[in-house]
Amino acid sequence: MWWLNQAVGLVVKVFLLPFTGLNPWAGMIFISLLTAVLMLFIYKKTSNQNGIKEAKNLIKGYMLEIRLFQNDFGVFLGGLKRLFSANLRYLAYNLKPLLVMIVPIFLLLAQMNLWFGYQVQQPGETLLLKVEFNQAVEVDRLDLEVEAPPGVLVDSPPVRIIDGKEVDWRLKIVELRGGQLVIKNGGEKYAKDISLPQSKLARVSAIRVNQNIWEQLLNPGEKPLPREAEIKKIEVVYPAARLNLFGLKIHWLVAYFVLSIIFGFGLKGWFKVEI
Amino acid sequence: MTKEKEDSSLSRRRFLELILSTSAGLAFFPKTGFLTTKGRRQTARKVLVLGFDGLDPILTAELMKDNRLPNFKKLAASGSFLPLGSSIPPQSPVAWANFITGTDPGGHAIFDFVHRDPGNYMPIFSASESLPGKHEIKLGDLILPLSGGKINNLRRGRAFWQILEDYDIPATVFKIPSNYPPVESKQKTFSGMGTPDIKGYYGLFNFYTNEYKTITEEYGGGGRVHDVFVIGNRVESRIPGPNNPFKKGNPETFVDFKVFIDPVHPVAKIAYQNQEFILKEKEWSGWKKIKFDFIPGQGVSGICLFYLKEVRPKFKLYVSPINIDPADPALPLSTPDSYSKELARKFGPFFTKGLPADTAALENEVLDENEFLTQDELVYQESVAILEDELKTFRSGLLFYYFSNTDQRQHMFYRFLDKDHPAYDEKMAAEFAPVIPRTYEEMDKVLQMCLEKIDSQTAVMVMSDHGFNPYRWGFNLNTWLLQTGYHYLLPGSRPEEVTLFQQTDWSRTKAYGVGLNALYLNLKGRESQGIVSTAEREALTRHLANQLEQLVDPRTGEKVILKAYISREVYHGPYVDLAPDIILGFNRNYRISWNSPLGNFPRELIEDNRQKWSGDHMSSPAVIPGSLISSLPVKLSDPALQDVTAGLLSLFGIKIPPEVTGRSIF
Numbered sequence: 001m002w003w004l005n006q007a008v009g010l011v012v013k014v015f016l017l018p019f020t021g022l023n024p025w026a027g028m029i030f031i032s033l034l035t036a037v038l039m040l041f042i043y044k045k046t047s048n049q050n051g052i053k054e055a056k057n058l059i060k061g062y063m064l065e066i067r068l069f070q071n072d073f074g075v076f077l078g079g080l081k082r083l084f085s086a087n088l089r090y091l092a093y094n095l096k097p098l099l100v101m102i103v104p105i106f107l108l109l110a111q112m113n114l115w116f117g118y119q120v121q122q123p124g125e126t127l128l129l130k131v132e133f134n135q136a137v138e139v140d141r142l143d144l145e146v147e148a149p150p151g152v153l154v155d156s157p158p159v160r161i162i163d164g165k166e167v168d169w170r171l172k173i174v175e176l177r178g179g180q181l182v183i184k185n186g187g188e189k190y191a192k193d194i195s196l197p198q199s200k201l202a203r204v205s206a207i208r209v210n211q212n213i214w215e216q217l218l219n220p221g222e223k224p225l226p227r228e229a230e231i232k233k234i235e236v237v238y239p240a241a242r243l244n245l246f247g248l249k250i251h252w253l254v255a256y257f258v259l260s261i262i263f264g265f266g267l268k269g270w271f272k273v274e275i
Numbered sequence: 276m277t278k279e280k281e282d283s284s285l286s287r288r289r290f291l292e293l294i295l296s297t298s299a300g301l302a303f304f305p306k307t308g309f310l311t312t313k314g315r316r317q318t319a320r321k322v323l324v325l326g327f328d329g330l331d332p333i334l335t336a337e338l339m340k341d342n343r344l345p346n347f348k349k350l351a352a353s354g355s356f357l358p359l360g361s362s363i364p365p366q367s368p369v370a371w372a373n374f375i376t377g378t379d380p381g382g383h384a385i386f387d388f389v390h391r392d393p394g395n396y397m398p399i400f401s402a403s404e405s406l407p408g409k410h411e412i413k414l415g416d417l418i419l420p421l422s423g424g425k426i427n428n429l430r431r432g433r434a435f436w437q438i439l440e441d442y443d444i445p446a447t448v449f450k451i452p453s454n455y456p457p458v459e460s461k462q463k464t465f466s467g468m469g470t471p472d473i474k475g476y477y478g479l480f481n482f483y484t485n486e487y488k489t490i491t492e493e494y495g496g497g498g499r500v501h502d503v504f505v506i507g508n509r510v511e512s513r514i515p516g517p518n519n520p521f522k523k524g525n526p527e528t529f530v531d532f533k534v535f536i537d538p539v540h541p542v543a544k545i546a547y548q549n550q551e552f553i554l555k556e557k558e559w560s561g562w563k564k565i566k567f568d569f570i571p572g573q574g575v576s577g578i579c580l581f582y583l584k585e586v587r588p589k590f591k592l593y594v595s596p597i598n599i600d601p602a603d604p605a606l607p608l609s610t611p612d613s614y615s616k617e618l619a620r621k622f623g624p625f626f627t628k629g630l631p632a633d634t635a636a637l638e639n640e641v642l643d644e645n646e647f648l649t650q651d652e653l654v655y656q657e658s659v660a661i662l663e664d665e666l667k668t669f670r671s672g673l674l675f676y677y678f679s680n681t682d683q684r685q686h687m688f689y690r691f692l693d694k695d696h697p698a699y700d701e702k703m704a705a706e707f708a709p710v711i712p713r714t715y716e717e718m719d720k721v722l723q724m725c726l727e728k729i730d731s732q733t734a735v736m737v738m739s740d741h742g743f744n745p746y747r748w749g750f751n752l753n754t755w756l757l758q759t760g761y762h763y764l765l766p767g768s769r770p771e772e773v774t775l776f777q778q779t780d781w782s783r784t785k786a787y788g789v790g791l792n793a794l795y796l797n798l799k800g801r802e803s804q805g806i807v808s809t810a811e812r813e814a815l816t817r818h819l820a821n822q823l824e825q826l827v828d829p830r831t832g833e834k835v836i837l838k839a840y841i842s843r844e845v846y847h848g849p850y851v852d853l854a855p856d857i858i859l860g861f862n863r864n865y866r867i868s869w870n871s872p873l874g875n876f877p878r879e880l881i882e883d884n885r886q887k888w889s890g891d892h893m894s895s896p897a898v899i900p901g902s903l904i905s906s907l908p909v910k911l912s913d914p915a916l917q918d919v920t921a922g923l924l925s926l927f928g929i930k931i932p933p934e935v936t937g938r939s940i941f
Contacts, residue, residue, distance in 0.1 A: 128544075128551055140538055156553045157540035163507060164535070168544050170553040237551060247616070 001213055004107070005220035012111040013203065020199040024116060024243060027201050028255055031112065035256075036263030037271075039101055044273045046097040052274045055090040062086055109253070110220045116252035118204040118238035121173050121196055126155060128237040129169045129192075131183055137230050139167050143186050149179025152194055171236070185230060192234040193222055208234045315445035317671045321733040322926055323725060324675045326451065327718050328367060328468075328682035329892060330739035332358040332902040338715050346722040347904055350735060354907045358900035360915030361741040363840050363858050364792035365896045367468055367682065368402055370740035370916055371452040376432035377920030377935030381846030383432040385453060386854050387790035389872060393802045396776050398789050398873055402469040403428055403455050407520070416523045417570070424520070426456050426606060431850055432934060435920050436462045436673070444927050445672035447665055450658075452677070452740075455629065456607040465609045465618070467677050470629040473567070473577035473605060474517050478596040480633055482641045483512050483534075486589040490639045497635045505590050510534040514547070514594055516567030517575060517605075528567040534592065541586045554583040559649065562624035565597060575605035578624040580653075582646065593641055595650070598627045618661060625657045632683040638887050644707055647687065655680050655717060662721065666728040673923065678721065684714045685743045689890025693745040697883040734926060735906040738919060742899035746891035748828065749868030749882045750835050750861070752788035757876055759822065761786040770876035779874075782806065786819060786856075789874060791867050791893055793855030794819065794839075816841055816856050823859065828881050835881065837862045837895040847936060860895030867893060909940045 015034060019027035062083035069075035121127065129146065133139055139160045146154045146169055156170035171181075171194070178196040182189050195204040205221025210232050216224055225231055242249035268275050336356075339348045347356075362370040362380065364387065372385040380386045390401040403426055410421040430453050436446040437460055445462065448454070452468030472478050480498040482490065485505055490498045503510045513529040532547035541556035547565070554560055560581035568574035577597035584591035599606050602619035608627055609615040618625070631654045637647040655678070662676050688711055690696045691704040722737060729735065756762035757770060761784070764770060768778035776787065781804035784797050796812060799805040807815060820839035828835050838860035846854055859867070869886070870877045892899050903914055907926075911918055917937030924931055925939040 126552075128553065130551075156555055157537065157542050159535055159537045159540070159542055159544045159553055161508075161535045161544070162538065163509075168535075168551075168553060 001216045002223050005110075005216065008107045009111050009114075009203075009220060012108065012115070016115055016201065016203075020197075020201045022200065024201045024241075024252075025245075025255075028116065028243065028252065029259060032256055032259035033263050035105075035108065036260050036267060038104075039260070040264060040267060040271045040273050042101050042104075043097045043275065044271060046100045047274075048093050048096075049274045052090065052093045055086055055093060056274070058086040059083060059090060106217065107220075109256075110218060112252065112256065114203045114205055114221050115201060116243070116256075117241060118195075118206055119241040120200065120202065120204075121176070121238070123173050123175060125173050127171045127173065127194075129154075129171050129181065130233075130235045130237060131167045131231055132233040132235075133165045133167070133230055134232055135165060137165060138162070139165055142167070143184075145184040147182040147184065149177065149181065149194065151175035151177030151179070151196065152181070165232075181234075181236070183231070183234060188229070190225060190229060190231055190234065192236065194236055204238060206236055206238050315671065316443040318444055318927060319732065320926060321669065321671060321729070322673045322736070322923060323669070323729060323733055324673070324736045324738060324923070325718075325722060325725065326371075326675060326677040327737060327739050327902075328452070328677065328679050329685050329741060329743050330681050330715070330718065330737070330902045331685070331742035332356075332900060333742065334711070335715065335902050335904075338712055343712065343716055344719040346719045346726060347737065350722065350726070350737065350906055351904050354905040355909035356902070356904045357909055357912075357914055358742075359738060359903040359919070360913060361892075361896040361899065361901050362916060363845050363860065363896055365741035365892050365894065365899055365901075366791060367740050367892075368453045370901070371468070372430050372432075373916040374738075374740065374920055375430070375434045375451065375453060377435060377917045377924075377931075377937045378432055378848055379846050379917065379936065380848075380854060381842075381851040382848030382934060382936065383430050383453075384850035384853055385430050386842075386858070387793045389790040389793075391789040391793075391795065393795075395803065396779070396781070396787065396789070396874070398775075401429060401790075402453060405475065413523070418521055418523060420520060428454065428456050428458055430454070430458075432848075433932075434458055434460070435923055436460060436464065436675075438924060438929065438932060438935075439673060439927065442927065442929055444929075446675070447669070447673070448675045449661065449665065450677040450679075451675055452629070457610045460610045462610065463614050465614060466607070466627075466629070468629040468679070470599070470608065470627060471606070472596040472628045473575060473599055474515070474597065476596070477630065478628055478633060478635060479515075480596050480636050480641065481514060481594040482636075482639075483510065483592040483594070484590060486591065488641075490641070498639055498641060503590065505536065508536040508538050510536070510590060510592075514565065514579075514597070516565075516577070516597065519569045521569045521573065528569065530565055530567060534590075536586055536590070543583060543586060545581055545583075545592075552581075554581060556583055556586045558583055559653075564600060564624070576600045576603050577605070578627075580650070582642070582650075584642075584646070593636065595633060595636075596628055598624075598631075601625060601627050621664060622657070622660060625661070626654050630679060630683065632679065634683060634687055634888065637687055644688075644703070644710075648684075648710065651680055651683060659721060659724070663724060663728075666725060669729075669733075673927075678718060680714055681718060681739070685711055685890045686888050687890075689743065689745050690887065693747070693889070696745050696747050696889055698885045698887065698889050736919070737902065737904040738916075739901035740916065741892040741896070741901045743890045743892055744863045744894055744899050746866045746884050746889055746893075747864040748831075748835075748866075749871075749884050750859075750865055751868045751871045751875075751877050751880055751882065752794065752859070753871050753874065754876050754878070754880050755823075755826070756786050756788065756794075758880065761819070764876070771878050773876050774874060776874035785815065787874070788867075788871055790855065791872050792859045792861075794823075794857040794859065796856045798856075812856075820857055823857070828865075830881070833864075834862050835865050836860065837898065848934075859893075860897070861893050863894055863898050865894070866891045903940075905940070907941055911938060911940050914940045 016027045065079040148154050153172040155172035159168045176196045176198045180191045192208050193205045207219040208222040209215035209219045210225045211227050243255050338344045362373045368385050372383040376383045389398045392399050406425045408420040408422040408424050412419045436448050439446045447463040449465050450467030455466040455469035457464045457466045483501045483503045488500050490500050501512050503512050511533050513531045516528040518525040519528050535544040544553050562578045566576045578600045579597045580595040582593040601615040632651040636642040690698040691708040763780040763783035764778045765780045788794050796807045797805050798807050823836045823839040826835045840858040842854035918940045921931050921937035922940035
């Protein structure tokens with residue numbers, strides 16, 4: 001899983017690297033445009049274009065029927081039934097391209113969250129470091145220590161939440177350097193990236209997870225923890241980022257879907273794709 | 276039961292709920308449109324006014340003499356330094372309203388912090404009123420308002436920045452008291468004293484502890500103690516928010532939170548909504564956002580500070596009054612609306628509650644003196660940062676900027692300057708007596724920053740609304756009225772148990788006191804159960820005023836009331852009829868007691884004030900004038916607040932409008 005995440009991550013990084021110094025909207029527009037082109041291509045290659053065209057024509061025809069015969073209840077009901085059936089047919093034609101696209105889209109979204117999901121921090125601000133342990137671990141008996149990279153201070157003693165199997169620290173940013181935190185548990189050492197970029201758009205990995213496949217899919221930023229580790233998850237809680245649209249704060253996912261749809265519909269004529 | 280009797284039997288709690296729950300208007304206050312400030316005239320002269328609330332001229336002169344206020348001294352040397360006549364009474368909302376309108380209370384209708392409803396004799400806030408929407412649909416327990424609530428600024432008269440606007444002269448007015456909600460204007464204004472917290476109170480803190488503690492929820496503020504249990508190093512409780520206007524009965528909203536305490540270290544994690552943060556013992560959190568939901572999609576957001584006072588042996592967590600979030604204001608804070616958001620974008624969250632420092636928390640020993648000062652220092656730092664930024668863009672017209680620290684710290688720390696104060700503590704005085712002089716020095720630093728940033732075309736004024744004096748003794752006006760036969764209680768009543776005039780026999784009562792300096796006659800035709808005829812009014816007013824002025828404190832041999840002002844003689848303008856009949860001008864060291872202003876009848880006529888709130892300004896204005904230091908020479912020898920307003924207008928070459936009764940100081 002880690003190799004796949006790395007490969008997708010590398011592709012996304014190559015595409016977004018030119019935009020790191022610009023407003024995040026630039027990178028978002030570019031990646032949405034790219035996605036729209038890619039999806040149109042996949043859609044065209046994997047879908048039954050003639051079937052979709054036919055289903056859409058039928059939908060239009062039945063809608064006209066409903067409108068024309070709205071005073072004849074029998075015909076009206078029959079038209080509704082046929083419209084419903086044509087819609088199902090249309091959806092069925094979309095199922096195959098959807099199934100093909102869902103995997104790359106999911107991998108892409110997980111990577112995009114690393115770039116657009118977290119706010120860039122400033123010196124003087126604080127972050128929460130959360131370390132979650134396996135159920136069998138008694139956290140109050142652990143000999144824990146956190147080593148921070150230059151530019152980051154461990155700003156509080158640990159808060160051990162016994163029944164939650166969690167230990168938290170407060171980190172203070174002194175300089176925007178970033179690096180790796182090292183969590184020492186007895187003789188074991190586990191590293192966690194801490195990303196403190198100076199650029200407006202940067203890749204920030206918030207969570208390092210264990211070997212659970214689903215968790216790895218959702219959090220592709222770092223190599224998973226070793227299988228034998230007592231630690232389940234290490235998280236640096238960065239504040240969520242929002243894209244600013246004339247004062248309106250928009251979640252990146254909303255912006256991405258809206259832009260992708262706009263680009264998709266805008267470009268479908270060029271690519272001669274029937275959607 | 277008649278309506279009147281129902282009203283008079285309202286419980287104190289219900290009364291607070293009724294008058295304080297502005298939350299009915301929270302979700303739906305009608306927003307003023309986006310008002311632009313562009314196209315303003317470039318003025319040759321600029322005027323900067325620094326309003327230091329309660330800056331006392333005597334203390335200022337002493338500190339200037341000792342060279343502790345070098346910038347005040349420099350400014351005074353270039354122009355004038357004079358006592359500034361305050362309002363009658365010299366309470367901040369009244370005094371600043373005098374300055375805002377250039378008139379006396381007869382022209383702006385703010386006579387006291389607290390007015391009364393002549394229909395039911397109940398105290399009401401003088402500065403603003405909140406009205407719920409007129410139309411709504413009820414669906415079971417759900418209420419869907421069809422029209423927005425309304426919040427009205429009850430100050431009358433035009434503000435000086437509105438007059439400047441007529442002449443296209445730009446003005447920025449930051450946190451001037453008596454301007455909530457901010458009056459409609461194209462100028463940049465931000466509301467100050469009078470701005471409530473998110474619950475509609477003047478400030479209600481929350482204190483979570485497993486130690487036995489009682490706190491009185493005061494008129495319009497105070498605090499609440501929440502008994503909590505520490506179970507498995509975990510505390511769970513809730514933060515109360517505004518009342519829910521969408522639910523039948525407007526129940527209070529809450530946000531649940533958890534505190535996770537480390538088993539050994541004095542440190543804890545606080546978690547609520549999507550927020551988690553760690554606090555060490557004796558540490559402040561910085562501003563945290565909090566959202567109260569009414570129904571899905573409708574809610575209000577506020578900001579608050581957490582202070583982890585103690586982890587062990589007792590758990591003590593203080594949560595500040597929840598201020599309105601300037602980035603997403605639930606109630607109107609500024610003109611244009613965008614101004615508060617612009618400030619929030621530049622500076623992050625900042626205090627928006629009218630009087631920001633939590634004096635009630637210090638009074639109730641929830642915060643100690645140092646903790647209170649830490650909080651008030653944050654107020655100061657925020658104010659300085661915003662002022663510094665405003666000075667950068669101050670290119671034309673007028674900039675008025677207000678600081679509350681002088682007022683708040685003198686209220687709470689005067690007991691350390693006054694060895695004869697009943698609450699004086701020699702040991703504590705050694706540590707805290709320097710607080711007030713040090714605060715004046717901080718204001719001097721503010722002036723220094725301004726003088727360094729302005730150009731030679733800028734006239735500078737430092738002003739205050741009143742001075743300060745010790746509050747050693749409290750006078751129970753209603754007890755005096757009861758003892759002298761002007762006020763009657765129903766047979767069988769125990770005076771010391773009466774609150775909000777609940778046992779008053781209005782059919783025999785001729786006078787009553789509500790508010791901090793006000794005495795009203797029970798006037799026929801004005802009060803709902805009035806008995807004093809118009810023919811009797813004049814003689815009774817004079818008789819009462821004479822009697823009050825003769826009143827001597829047997830313990831000191833001093834007069835309690837220096838001057839009992841008859842409002843119709845000292846006020847001018849269209850609102851004189853709304854004024855109390857007599858305004859009490861207390862002697863130095865005296866003030867109204869804590870209980871009398873709300874219709875209570877304590878046993879003692881004059882009480883020692885042993886509270887931490889130990890300095891005040893309810894005296895006759897002659898005793899505690901404000902201060903005026905101007906870079907331009909002042910031509911009047913006895914300037915008053917409204918004269919400064921006239922002076923400001925004249926500096927911009929504006930003909931003083933007839934409603935401004937002040938004379939130009941220049």
